[in-house]
Amino acid sequence: MCHDDRVATDPARTLALLWRVEQPAGTRGPRRGLDLDAVVARATALADAGGPDGLAGLSVRALARELGVAPMTLYTYVPGREELADLVVDAAYAAMPRKDTTGLGWRERLTAVAEENRALHRAHPWAARVDPGRPVLGPGETAKYEHELAAFDELADLAGLDDVDRDAALTFLLDVTRAAALVEQQSAGGDDPAAWWAARAPVLGQVLDPERFPRAVRVGAAAGAAQQSARDPDHAWRFGLARVLDGLAALVG
Amino acid sequence: MCHDDRVATDPARTLALLWRVEQPAGTRGPRRGLDLDAVVARATALADAGGPDGLAGLSVRALARELGVAPMTLYTYVPGREELADLVVDAAYAAMPRKDTTGLGWRERLTAVAEENRALHRAHPWAARVDPGRPVLGPGETAKYEHELAAFDELADLAGLDDVDRDAALTFLLDVTRAAALVEQQSAGGDDPAAWWAARAPVLGQVLDPERFPRAVRVGAAAGAAQQSARDPDHAWRFGLARVLDGLAALVG
DNA sequence: CCGTACGCTGTACAACGTACGCCGTACAGA
DNA sequence: TCTGTACGGCGTACGTTGTACAGCGTACGG
Numbered sequence: 016m017c018h019d020d021r022v023a024t025d026p027a028r029t030l031a032l033l034w035r036v037e038q039p040a041g042t043r044g045p046r047r048g049l050d051l052d053a054v055v056a057r058a059t060a061l062a063d064a065g066g067p068d069g070l071a072g073l074s075v076r077a078l079a080r081e082l083g084v085a086p087m088t089l090y091t092y093v094p095g096r097e098e099l100a101d102l103v104v105d106a107a108y109a110a111m112p113r114k115d116t117t118g119l120g121w122r123e124r125l126t127a128v129a130e131e132n133r134a135l136h137r138a139h140p141w142a143a144r145v146d147p148g149r150p151v152l153g154p155g156e157t158a159k160y161e162h163e164l165a166a167f168d169e170l171a172d173l174a175g176l177d178d179v180d181r182d183a184a185l186t187f188l189l190d191v192t193r194a195a196a197l198v199e200q201q202s203a204g205g206d207d208p209a210a211w212w213a214a215r216a217p218v219l220g221q222v223l224d225p226e227r228f229p230r231a232v233r234v235g236a237a238a239g240a241a242q243q244s245a246r247d248p249d250h251a252w253r254f255g256l257a258r259v260l261d262g263l264a265a266l267v268g
Numbered sequence: 269m270c271h272d273d274r275v276a277t278d279p280a281r282t283l284a285l286l287w288r289v290e291q292p293a294g295t296r297g298p299r300r301g302l303d304l305d306a307v308v309a310r311a312t313a314l315a316d317a318g319g320p321d322g323l324a325g326l327s328v329r330a331l332a333r334e335l336g337v338a339p340m341t342l343y344t345y346v347p348g349r350e351e352l353a354d355l356v357v358d359a360a361y362a363a364m365p366r367k368d369t370t371g372l373g374w375r376e377r378l379t380a381v382a383e384e385n386r387a388l389h390r391a392h393p394w395a396a397r398v399d400p401g402r403p404v405l406g407p408g409e410t411a412k413y414e415h416e417l418a419a420f421d422e423l424a425d426l427a428g429l430d431d432v433d434r435d436a437a438l439t440f441l442l443d444v445t446r447a448a449a450l451v452e453q454q455s456a457g458g459d460d461p462a463a464w465w466a467a468r469a470p471v472l473g474q475v476l477d478p479e480r481f482p483r484a485v486r487v488g489a490a491a492g493a494a495q496q497s498a499r500d501p502d503h504a505w506r507f508g509l510a511r512v513l514d515g516l517a518a519l520v521g
Numbered sequence: 522c523c524g525t526a527c528g529c530t531g532t533a534c535a536a537c538g539t540a541c542g543c544c545g546t547a548c549a550g551a
Numbered sequence: 552t553c554t555g556t557a558c559g560g561c562g563t564a565c566g567t568t569g570t571a572c573a574g575c576g577t578a579c580g581g
Contacts, residue, residue, distance in 0.1 A: 044527030164483035178490035194443035230417035237431035262515030297558030
């Protein structure tokens with residue numbers, strides 16, 4: 016947040032970094048003590064440890080401390096904090112296991128994609144907060160995109176989807192998956208939902224008039240209880256996935 | 269990001285603020301020069317001006333400058349930055365026009381809800397970045413929740429949805445709406461998508477092998493062109509909404 | 522053997538949120 | 552009318568952030 020107005024980093028440099036396109040690089044001077052992959056790996060570990068806001072909270076100084084170098088040293092590996100975050104994201108995408116589902120029915124294929132992304136969100140809670148409107152365009156994201164588009168081959172054939180709709184359908188599936196991940200990690204309540212609600216109950220009791228807000232009070236209580244009782248921790252997930260598949264099935268006619 | 273570890277603010281205080289539950293407040297001392305609503309209104313304007321990251325970028329100091337007071341003065345109105353953001357969010361929810369659709373078919377009712385939220389995201393680009401897992405529990409959010417749950421009355425009857433599923437269905441609709449807003453405001457490209465892509469094209473051309481990523485290259489190009497050509501600026505939106513309605517229709521059987 | 526390119530880093534600056542304590546005001550009680 | 556005090560406002564200061572800049576030392580190319 017603080018002072019992130021840079022002179023404007025060359026996008027080409029960032030892309031070259033993502034795709035590991037080395038430039039000539041004369042051999043003068045001391046050898047590098049770290050390599051980019053090590054930096055990104057440590058950054059990922061740090062972000063993972065930081066919970067849902069781990070990537071946003073990832074600081075250059077903390078990473079440098081972790082790596083045993085001075086903060087400014089990292090700037091010889093990476094243009095800045097933002098680009099570091101891009102590298103972390105793309106590396107996480109690259110590391111996703113991708114199940115080969117060619118030949119299976121489209122429902123199975125889409126379910127597999129959804130589950131791979133669910134696993135991503137479990138491994139990296141910050142992933143659900145990555146801005147989906149700002150593509151990274153790295154090798155990891157590209158491979159993920161290719162793999163996931165392939166899972167739509169059958170459906171696209173059956174439903175006669177053009178490329179734009181194929182992209183929209185994938186986006187649709189991923190959106191719901193990401194939203195379910197956000198619900199699952201339940202920022203509200205943190206590690207002790209009961210205490211969270213208990214702290215708010217007195218005021219809410221005074222203020223939440225069941226006559227003004229009948230549905231809100233009733234449904235909110237039911238939804239809250241269901242989520243926190245862990246009877247069905249992933250109810251929203253399965254509901255959303257089923258709805259996505261049904262919604263896409265309607266395209267097949 | 270910087271130094272936001274507070275002594276831990278009382279949640280009850282925040283709720284009281286949201287619901288405008290005034291405490292006795294002796295009449296000693298000088299009268300207040302501002303009122304909470306004015307502060308929140310200015311904060312909203314500032315956040316709106318800040319684009320998609322306007323709420324995250326909203327700073328106490330900038331708001332104080334805008335209001336013509338010293339930064340610390342704001343702390344007599346609001347416990348801190350976080351609570352200020354909550355107030356802004358809840359005020360935006362409260363200000364949403366809510367179309368009365370009682371009696372209409374469930375598809376019309378759900379579409380109305382989706383469009384109201386779309387309007388919200390257009391008026392306040394930062395709204396799509398608000399963490400949906402951390403409910404504000406203010407009067408605005410509550411009224412919004414009540415109104416939107418009401419739109420599901422017919423569907424819930426027809427499909428026999430219990431309260432948990434009713435909440436899940438609403439979440440499903442809102443998720444897709446929010447995701448469509450994120451796409452629409454297109455953080456990628458900003459105000460000049462052509463220049464954005466042009467800056468990346470050289471490296472991408474070298475690196476995006478159509479043999480390794482056939483679908484990604486083809487579909488990505490199609491989707492990118494469609495979005496930027498403004499032929500169908502809201503294609504993803506209508507696709508998503510149609511899929512949501514179809515997916516929920518499957519519940520009716 | 523020297524010049525130079527390059528890895529590394531100490532210092533510094535602007536921005537942030539906010540704790541602390543002071544100052545002046547204006548009402549409550551006498 | 553006078554005085555004590557509660558309270559709004561805010562100046563200062565600290566710790567945090569990202570990163571620009573300039574210098575230092577190293578190790579290879581000529």
